[in-house]
Amino acid sequence: MNHLDPATSANVLVEALPYIQEYYGQTVVVKYGGNAMINEELKDAVIHDIVLLSLVGVRVVVVHGGGPEISEMLKKIGKESRFVNGLRYTDRETMDIVQMILCGKVNKDLVTLLEHAGGQGIGLGGMDGGMFRAKRMTDEEGTDYGYVGDIVEVNPQPVIDVLARGYIPVVSTVAQGIDDDTNYNINADTAAAKLAIALGAKKLILLTDVRGLLRDPKDESTLLTRLKVSEVPALIRDGVISGGMIPKVDCCVEAIRKGVERANIQDGRVKHSILIELLSDDGVGTMFI
């Protein structure tokens, strides 16, 4: 590890001070996606960013995905994953695996990592304390997504209580069903945005495995750094946004329209990208305004 001399370290901290003051006591929701979780070194950097922010008084809430882990487990039991409009088609058996992987494996692994890094994490499933309530998803085309839910009600109280006690809430995105005797699978970006709105968060950060929203998905040099929410419908119409990027962009738009000050899609492959975004003028990724 390269160590800075003490004077440089002190300067770095002082330069971060105005940004720390801006976010002190404010809520920041970080959605940590499955594809950005694969590399252990990067995972470590993300976890340290979260612990540091929490220790300087930012109310950090982690909402996690786990799509690749779910797909891997489905493969082990001989089931292929199928995605419709960026969402996993979820039959009964798949729903059980989703709950096991998200609430059991990924959630608790993240809590352990936070603890190892000196933070205090508490894992919460979306069904805990009635945090996310959902009904079966439908759309105008009558698409069948199986047990994928549309969140109709968010109770942020469990997260508020956990934050008030100084813990870092780690939330997995399974919801209680209100129209059926089932839990529902919720896309983690969508759930993160709904929670950010309900918490009155200042910022929503979606970490993923690309630089941000790209004008040409095959060319990383075509990053859109700032995007007005009013520009999004045209990008969807032109087919610029597809697959997993659809729920991401949709939920950033919803978050901004419903009071979250800033929403960012950014690269989880860049070490310390959360700190770079929050504690400097060098924004990263795509910022929705």
Ligand SMILES: Nc1ncnc2c1ncn2[C@@H]1O[C@H](COP(=O)(O)OP(=O)(O)O)[C@@H](O)[C@H]1O
């Ligand atoms: N315009 C676009 N810009 C960037 N990525 C895009 C775009 N359209 C589709 N994508 C795809 O969306 C993916 C990110 O979504 P997803 O895999 O669901 O991420 P995560 O697992 O982090 O939630 C990218 O890896 C890319 O393949």
Ligand SMILES: CC(=O)N[C@@H](CCC(=O)OP(=O)(O)O)C(=O)O
């Ligand atoms: C309905 C739906 O698609 N749910 C997602 C939930 C996990 C998720 O969103 O994980 P990432 O953020 O890692 O993609 C899924 O089953 O994969």
